[in-house]
Amino acid sequence: MDFVSKYKGQIDAALEKFFTDKIEGKSGIEKEAISKLREFTMRGGKRIRPLFMILGYWLNSDVDDRIVKASISLELMQSYLLIHDDIIDQSEIRRGGPSFHRMFGYEGRINEGISIVCADLSDAYSHEALLDVDFPPDRLNSAMKLMSEIVEFTGIGQLMDITLSLGDEMTVDDVTAIHKYKTAQYTVNGPMKMGAILSGYRDPNRIDRFGLPLGIAFQIQDDILGMFGDEKELGKSVVSDFEEGKKTHLILYTYQMASRAEIDFIRERLGRKGISREDFERVRNIIEKCGALDKTRELLKKYYDEAISSISDLSPSPSHRDQLKYMADLMVRRTK
Amino acid sequence: MDFVSKYKGQIDAALEKFFTDKIEGKSGIEKEAISKLREFTMRGGKRIRPLFMILGYWLNSDVDDRIVKASISLELMQSYLLIHDDIIDQSEIRRGGPSFHRMFGYEGRINEGISIVCADLSDAYSHEALLDVDFPPDRLNSAMKLMSEIVEFTGIGQLMDITLSLGDEMTVDDVTAIHKYKTAQYTVNGPMKMGAILSGYRDPNRIDRFGLPLGIAFQIQDDILGMFGDEKELGKSVVSDFEEGKKTHLILYTYQMASRAEIDFIRERLGRKGISREDFERVRNIIEKCGALDKTRELLKKYYDEAISSISDLSPSPSHRDQLKYMADLMVRRTK
Numbered sequence: 283m284d285f286v287s288k289y290k291g292q293i294d295a296a297l298e299k300f301f302t303d304k305i306e307g308k309s310g311i312e313k314e315a316i317s318k319l320r321e322f323t324m325r326g327g328k329r330i331r332p333l334f335m336i337l338g339y340w341l342n343s344d345v346d347d348r349i350v351k352a353s354i355s356l357e358l359m360q361s362y363l364l365i366h367d368d369i370i371d372q373s374e375i376r377r378g379g380p381s382f383h384r385m386f387g388y389e390g391r392i393n394e395g396i397s398i399v400c401a402d403l404s405d406a407y408s409h410e411a412l413l414d415v416d417f418p419p420d421r422l423n424s425a426m427k428l429m430s431e432i433v434e435f436t437g438i439g440q441l442m443d444i445t446l447s448l449g450d451e452m453t454v455d456d457v458t459a460i461h462k463y464k465t466a467q468y469t470v471n472g473p474m475k476m477g478a479i480l481s482g483y484r485d486p487n488r489i490d491r492f493g494l495p496l497g498i499a500f501q502i503q504d505d506i507l508g509m510f511g512d513e514k515e516l517g518k519s520v521v522s523d524f525e526e527g528k529k530t531h532l533i534l535y536t537y538q539m540a541s542r543a544e545i546d547f548i549r550e551r552l553g554r555k556g557i558s559r560e561d562f563e564r565v566r567n568i569i570e571k572c573g574a575l576d577k578t579r580e581l582l583k584k585y586y587d588e589a590i591s592s593i594s595d596l597s598p599s600p601s602h603r604d605q606l607k608y609m610a611d612l613m614v615r616r617t618k
Numbered sequence: 619m620d621f622v623s624k625y626k627g628q629i630d631a632a633l634e635k636f637f638t639d640k641i642e643g644k645s646g647i648e649k650e651a652i653s654k655l656r657e658f659t660m661r662g663g664k665r666i667r668p669l670f671m672i673l674g675y676w677l678n679s680d681v682d683d684r685i686v687k688a689s690i691s692l693e694l695m696q697s698y699l700l701i702h703d704d705i706i707d708q709s710e711i712r713r714g715g716p717s718f719h720r721m722f723g724y725e726g727r728i729n730e731g732i733s734i735v736c737a738d739l740s741d742a743y744s745h746e747a748l749l750d751v752d753f754p755p756d757r758l759n760s761a762m763k764l765m766s767e768i769v770e771f772t773g774i775g776q777l778m779d780i781t782l783s784l785g786d787e788m789t790v791d792d793v794t795a796i797h798k799y800k801t802a803q804y805t806v807n808g809p810m811k812m813g814a815i816l817s818g819y820r821d822p823n824r825i826d827r828f829g830l831p832l833g834i835a836f837q838i839q840d841d842i843l844g845m846f847g848d849e850k851e852l853g854k855s856v857v858s859d860f861e862e863g864k865k866t867h868l869i870l871y872t873y874q875m876a877s878r879a880e881i882d883f884i885r886e887r888l889g890r891k892g893i894s895r896e897d898f899e900r901v902r903n904i905i906e907k908c909g910a911l912d913k914t915r916e917l918l919k920k921y922y923d924e925a926i927s928s929i930s931d932l933s934p935s936p937s938h939r940d941q942l943k944y945m946a947d948l949m950v951r952r953t954k
Contacts, residue, residue, distance in 0.1 A: 311774075311778055311781045312777065312778075315774075315777055366734050366738065369731075369734065370731035370734060370735070372727075388784070391708075395705075395706035396781070398702050399702070399776045402699075403769075403770060406766040406767070406770040409763070409766035410763060413763045413766070418755075419755035419756040422755070423749055423755050423758050423759060423762075426745065426762060427745070427746060427749045430749070431742070431746070433738060433739075433741070433742040434742040434743070437735045437742065438648050438651075440735045441735055442648075444728065445646075446647075
């Protein structure tokens with residue numbers, strides 16, 4: 283059985299249990315905060331980060347209850363960061379439902395204030411979930427330190443994203459750097475290394491050569507789906523990335539490859555709300571026709587190949603290698 | 619020499635060193651973020667939390683460089699929480715200078731977005747600062763777990779504060795509960811217990827009987843200074859608590875003890891910006907005249923006495939007892 287089918291249910295169950303234990307005996311706003319965090323966290327579905335943590339652990343140790351319990355720390359961290367992100371971007375939709383700060387019925391700024399704090403709670407929960415599990419203390423410390431570094435990297439990526447998006451000078455290299463900081467560490471590499479550390483894997487840094495390129499490939503696929511994916515499968519509108527003004531490889535390659543008039547057409551609309559279906563169709567057409575979509579797919583393949591080529595260094599076991607390949611494929615072939 | 623004179627300089631130096639190391643080799647927005655965090659963190663002055671952490675450590679162990687280095691984690695946590703607080707409350711002034719989100723020159727919401735993320739960075743730094751110090755791993759784990767619980771408690775207190783302040787039904791007991799969650803754990807009790815844990819002190823929970831009441835007394839003194847203190851010493855306006863609509867013991871006792879007309883006078887002005895000096899003078903007069911100020915001071919004394927009476931349980935050493943008493947006195951007699 284593949285990794286996802288085998289462990290996704292266990293991760294969800296461990297998350298449910300965490301929230302059930304947390305909510306017990308609570309009342310008032312604390313209870314409301316925890317229930318809303320539960321609803322928000324359970325609504326998301328892929329559990330990619332916990333899965334990569336379990337995968338990293340499995341490279342050196344049989345999967346047990348402990349690593350499943352520890353892995354939910356990454357979903358709690360994910361909720362923390364997503365809630366802040368959505369306030370910053372003023373996003374209204376997340377995971378096919380309202381963004382967290384739209385789940386409260388107070389006035390706008392109060393909802394945001396409460397949500398900033400609820401996110402901070404989820405951050406504290408993520409540490410508790412990790413530190414409560416019965417691993418050797420030195421491994422727990424290293425894993426906890428790495429988790430903080432992941433948050434740090436993600437924050438730097440987020441700051442680069444916010445400030446570089448303001449100007450017109452963002453380059454393809456900037457976008458790749460942001461992907462590396464914001465996604466590659468956070469989604470694939472960091473979680474896998476945390477799992478490896480908890481298992482006592484001898485050289486966790488070796489994972490960088492798999493996790494970093496795969497993480498970048500994951501984000502590029504995300505950007506492609508964010509403009510060309512199926513809205514029903516994604517659970518979000520495909521115009522939202524564009525309306526938020528996200529400067530992806532797709533956009534920056536188009537700026538290099540399309541005609542002056544086409545570039546102007548996109549520039550005038552990128553980052554503005556309320557684009558018409560026809561105009562958005564034309565934007566997608568330009569990106570496709572000028573070759574930017576193909577070029578982005580080639581870049582994705584380059585990173586994917588880089589990750590695949592490192593697999594043989596990570597483990598001598600054929601079944602490990604198969605699952606690493608399976609997870610890599612899943613990241614770049616997913617449709618949601 | 620007393621604790622404050624002895625260690626405040628060392629704490630500041632360790633903080634400076636942390637930021638100097640962090641900023642080295644950085645550029646762009648990352649460098650800007652770290653410098654602004656440094657400026658903001660160094661501007662604050664009392665270092666109460668690190669001092670209580672060192673005090674808790676000293677109960678069982680000589681003070682060394684390690685505990686001073688670990689103690690700065692609490693100032694980094696403090697910056698994290700203050701930055702979020704000021705965004706939530708839309709406060710413009712902090713520690714005698716602009717609040718963090720007023721330190722950037724972008725447009726308003728961008729400044730807030732950047733600041734949310736910079737605060738999250740400071741949170742990550744606080745873990746790194748603690749986990750990087752060479753203590754036995756099991757003690758580090760317990761201290762880290764407690765630090766997360768402190769953030770959790772503070773968050774719950776903050777949520778209670780935000781939501782209960784919206785209605786008119788906040789009671790004296792609510793305010794005490796908020797003080798307990800938001801300040802007592804966070805400012806006195808949690809830091810002291812973290813220090814005790816790092817020193818291997820046998821029964822850290824014993825500290826609750828000192829740290830919790832002293833923390834509440836600290837917050838009550840804060841509320842008194844926030845309306846009756848000296849603006850120059852405080853580095854902030856004495857009308858700001860009132861304009862923010864803070865429901866303190868001072869206000870709630872006044873609602874119990876003043877005349878109908880006086881209560882209406884306060885109710886109509888609490889939580890509104892732009893109160894005139896004359897009106898604010900009248901508010902203070904009402905609070906003083908009706909006996910609410912005295913009653914608040916009595917409550918402060920009750921908690922202070924409770925803390926003092928527990929001192930003999932914490933350590934048999936006279937010099938320990940002297941410093942505990944000294945720190946307790948400082949918390950409730952301070953003028954800033």
